[in-house]
C-alpha cells in the first residue's frame with residue numbers, strides 16, 4: 001500500500017471537512033499510517049511534525065502509552081451503555097474530576113459528543129432556564145465579532161466568521177453581535193488591557209440596551225482561535241462577568257479550543273479569576289482520542305429544571321453517544337497526565353521557548369503582528385507592514401506556507417494568512433526550533449509566488 005493508491009481510493013468515495021474537494025486535483029491527499037508523539041507517518045514513510053495538534057485536539061501525542069493502556073482496559077470492561085436511566089463508573093469519575101478542576105461553582109456536568117453539540121446544549125439550557133422561571137421574553141444571545149462556536153445551525157448562528165456563516169445566513173437565528181476586544185486593532189502604544197477595557201464599553205452598551213431579551217453572552221475566553229487566533233486581555237472577562245451579573249444575563253464560556261492548558265493555565269477563565277454560568281469543553285478533553293464534550297454548569301441552573309415530571313421543566317436533550325465510556329476513559333487518562341506530570345507548570349518552559357523562536361518574525365517586512373497566549377503562537381502575514389493591508393485572499397498565501405511546510409515534514413495549517421503553532425505538549429524545544437525554521441522559509445516561499 002502506498003500514498004497514491006490510498007489517496008485515489010479516498011478521493012473516489014470521501015468528502016472531507018472544510019475542504020474544496022477540487023483543490024485535491026493539485027494538492028495531494030495524505031494518508032497517515034501511524035502516529036507517535038508529535039510525529040505522523042504516511043504510507044510512503046514520510047514523517048510530519050503535527051504542529052496543529054490534529055486540529056487542536058491532541059495534547060500528549062499520538063499513541064500516548066498512558067491513554068492507550070487506559071482505553072484497552074476500558075474496552076474489555078464496557079464500551080458504551082445508554083446514559084439515560086443507566087450510568088457507569090468511568091462517566092461518574094470524569095464528572096467528579098471536571099467539577100473538581102474547573103472554576104468554582106460549576107458543579108454539574110452534562111455530556112455531549114462534540115464541541116458544536118456542547119454549544120447547542122449551553123444555548124438551549126440558558127434559554128430554558130429563563131423560560132422555566134417565567135422569563136419567556138429572554139430569547140436572544142449576544143456574541144462577539146470574529147467569534148467561532150461550531151458548525152451546527154445554532155452554533156453557527158452565534159459565531160461570526162463570515163467564511164463559514166454567510167452562505168447559511170437565511171437558516172440562522174438572529175443574534176446581537178458586539179464589536180470585540182481583539183487586540184490586533186489596538187492603537188500604537190496602547191496595551192492589551194487598555195484596549196480590551198476600552199472595547200468593553202460596547203459590550204456594556206449592548207447589555208444595557210438588550211438585557212431584558214437576552215439569555216446569555218457567549219464568548220471564547222482569551223483567544224478567538226478559528227477567527228485567526230486573535231487574542232485579548234483577561235480584563236475583558238472580568239468586566240463581562242460583572243456586567244452579566246449586573247444585567248441578569250448568563251455567561252457561556254466556550255473553552256472548547258482554549259481549555260486544557262492552551263492559554264497557559266488549565267482553563268482560560270482562571271486568568272480572570274471568573275466562573276462562567278456554562279463552560280463548554282471538548283477537543284483536548286480526551287487528549288485528541290475520541291469525540292466527547294461536556295457542559296459544566298451551576299447548581300442554581302440545575303435546580304431550575306429539577307421538579308416533578310408533570311411540571312414539564314426537564315431538559316429533554318440527548319445524543320445517542322452521550323457519556324460514551326471509551327471517550328470518558330480517554331478523558332480521565334488525559335486529566336490524570338495533567339495531574340501526575342504537573343503539565344501546566346512544565347509547559348511554562350515551552351511557552352518561553354515558543355516566545356524565543358518567535359522573535360525573528362517580529363521585524364519581518366510582511367509580518368504585521370506576532371502574538372502569543374500560552375501555548376498558542378500566531379504570525380499575521382500581510383502585504384504591507386505599515387498599513388497592515390492584507391494579501392488578497394484569492395492569492396492563498398497561507399496555502400503556499402502549508403505546501404512548503406509539508407514538503408519539509410511539518411504540518412502547519414494556516415488560517416487564511418495567519419500562520420500559527422498550537423503543538424501537543426510533548427513537543428521538544430528542538431522541535432519548536434524546527435517549526436520556526438520551516439515557518440520562516442515557508443513565508444519566504446509564499447511571498448515569492
Ligand SMILES: *Cc1c(COP(=O)(O)O)cnc(C)c1O
Nearest residue numbers: 114115116148149150254256257
Ligand atoms: C472547534 C470549536 C467548536 C466546535 O467543536 P466541534 O467538535 O468541531 O464541533 C466550538 N467552539 C470552538 C471555540 C471551537 O474551537
